[in-house]
Amino acid sequence: ALARRGAVARGRGRAACRARGGRARGGSRRQARGVRHEADLPRVLASNTKLLTTAAALAELGPDFVFETRLLARGEVRDGVLDGDLAVVAAGDPNLSGRFHDGDAFAVFRPWARALAARGIRKVSGDLVLVNGIFEEPRVHPDWPxxxxxxxxxxxxxxxxxxxxxxxxxxxxxxxxxxxxxxxxxxxxxxxxxxxxxxxxxxxxxxxxxxxxxxxxxxxxxxxxxxxxxxxxxxxVHDPGAYFAGALRAAFAEEGVELGAGTRPAHGLPEGVWEQVAAHRSDLAATLAVTNKRSQNFYAECLAKLLGYRLEGKGSWTAAAAAVSKVLAGLGVDPAHFRIADGSGLSRGDQASPRAITTLLERMYFHSFGREFVRSLPFSGEEGLAWRRRLADPPYRGNVFAKTGTLSGVSTLSGYAKGATGRVYAFSILCNQVRSNAAAHAAQDRIVRALIDRG
Incomplete structure (x- = not known):
């Protein structure tokens, strides 16, 4: 286990900060007594929930996992026209956007259109079938505002x-x-x-x-x-299917490929002889980085529902929570000390104790995928992120890898802090009933500075 050491502070006013810290040096698992405050009391996590979701995804799927969204076709091609249908088979991939393509929203779809053109297809007379059966409704969690x-x-x-x-x-x-x-x-x-x-x-x-x-x-x-x-x-948007279909048609039109007007949602691929035309693949490492560094709720929820589908056979919120909980328990986190409602922390039903969070951080630090997990976290002073102004001065800049979390009345910070001697501390500071985020941030930063100053 991590050597348990830390520092404790209370926020101003009614803010209550539950804190726990721990230490690791290399691969040491030597026990030591530490300082902690209400380490076993569950608190609302806000976006610290993403630590649970991404740890579970990485532990279950592995760093080499790849999302694959496939484009398939059926029918005969005559004079440049596919007398048949196209189908897009969903993979739960949150990366179908311009995020990794210099803002070109259609960049993912352009190779698909070119693959059709390479087969002599300039028009599709049939329907666009959206095979989207792995995530279940509702699309918006009932706990969300x-x-x-x-x-x-x-x-x-x-x-x-x-x-x-x-x-x-x-x-x-x-x-x-x-x-x-x-x-x-x-x-x-x-x-x-x-x-x-x-x-x-x-x-x-x-x-x-x-x-x-x-x-x-x-x-x-x-x-x-x-x-x-x-x-x-x-x-x-209100209707993701209509948005996806509209974007696909527009992207194909820019590439000179015309799609028929019909769109059909389907739970599974319709019967017939289908041939794969193209596929888009995204890796898990980039997905985890967006989830944690950008605190992107959409990514976290896609990961959670994907785990629900793979482990529980359903892409529902309930199955997602059960799947994440199952993986965390397998990592050694006591289920009595945490509760999952969604994957992002937008629900106030996402709660855990500081002990549960630091236990998870310890397990992931020593996990065979630990390096990938730590790399997914934002670090102090990182440009373009919320961290850029917090703990950004030496010797703290670049030595804190942690996830922030904010809801009304909630401010959380959990992750790793590296001391001057190379010791790595796992910590979790969960502040609820917060009146001032600035005061909560100041209290959290004092604790982290104290950890780093210990060396």
């Missing part, structure tokens, strides 16, 4: 998804004061609709962008200054 369903962090979870199931809404000023603002989606897709009452004003301006609860109708209101540049807002 109902007044935030259009935000990027509450995007619906589907096994066949495009661009994190979010679309970029771009608003520009009109020709002059009093004119309507110009609204578009990026990329432009025909099935999206708008209710736009936003107007252009001479100075100032305040815009509001949302979506109707049960349709992909985006509502834009307020004002925008006439000299303003474009304003971009990411909004979660």
């Amino acid at each position: 109902r007044d935030q369903l259009t935000t990027w962090y509450e995007a619906p979870i589907d096994a066949l998804s495009f661009s994190d199931n979010c679309v970029l809404i771009r608003v520009r000023p009109g020709r002059g004061a009093g004119s309507a603002a110009v609204v578009e989606t990026v990329p432009a897709l025909p099935h999206f609709r708008f209710r736009n009452t936003a107007r252009t004003v001479d100075k100032g301006g305040r815009l509001f962008v949302s979506r109707e609860d049960d349709a992909d109708v985006f509502v834009v209101s307020g004002t925008i200054a006439r000299r303003s540049g474009p304003l971009d807002v990411w909004v979660a």
Whole structure:
């Protein structure tokens, strides 16, 4: 076990920080007494839940796991026309976007269109079949705040998804004061609709962008200054299947391949003779990094539901929680000390004690996949991330690998801290009933600095 050492602090006001720390030097498993505070009391985790989800995914799937989303075709080709259907078979891959392609949203789909063209296919007369049977509804967890369903962090979870199931809404000023603002989606897709009452004003301006609860109708209101540049807002879509199909058609059209108008969802691949045309593959390491470094809820939920499907036979929230819990128990984390509701921490039902978190961190540090796990975590001072301003001064910069977590009244920080002598400490600081995030962050940072200063 990690040598148990740490420091404890309370947040200001009503903030209660439960803390536990531990130490490792190389492969040592020598026991030692340490300092801890309410280490066995479960607390709301917020995004520290992602540590549980990603550890379970890595331990169960292995670092060499690859998502494979397949494009298949059936039918005869005559004069450049496929007299038949295309099918896309889902793999639960959250990476079908422009994230790893310099922002080119269609980059994943372009090779598919070119593969069809290489077979002499310039038009598909039949349907586009979306084989999407591994994740079950509902797509939005029942615990998630109902007044935030259009935000990027509450995007619906589907096994066949495009661009994190979010679309970029771009608003520009009109020709002059009093004119309507110009609204578009990026990329432009025909099935999206708008209710736009936003107007252009001479100075100032305040815009509001949302979506109707049960349709992909985006509502834009307020004002925008006439000299303003474009304003971009990411909004979660309502219908992931329609979004995926629309994006695929648009990408294929750019490559000179026309798809038929019909789209059919399917739980499994329809009967017939299908031939694989192309596939997109994504690796687990990059997926874990986005999940933890970017704290991307959509990625975490896809991982959790995939584990549910593989271990429990269902891609439901209940199966996901059972699967993650099963893997964690197999790693030696006492199930009495944690409870899983979703994969991201957006649910307040995700709770664990500091002891459970540090036990998991210990097990993963000494795990054969431990290096991959630590690499997936954000580090102190890392540019472009929430960490860039915390613990960013020497000797702390680059020596803390940890996951933050934030909900209303919740601030958490758990991970590893490396002392000057090379000792590595596992720690978990879970603050609930927080009135001030700044005060909670300051308390957490003091604890981590104390660990590093111990050497």
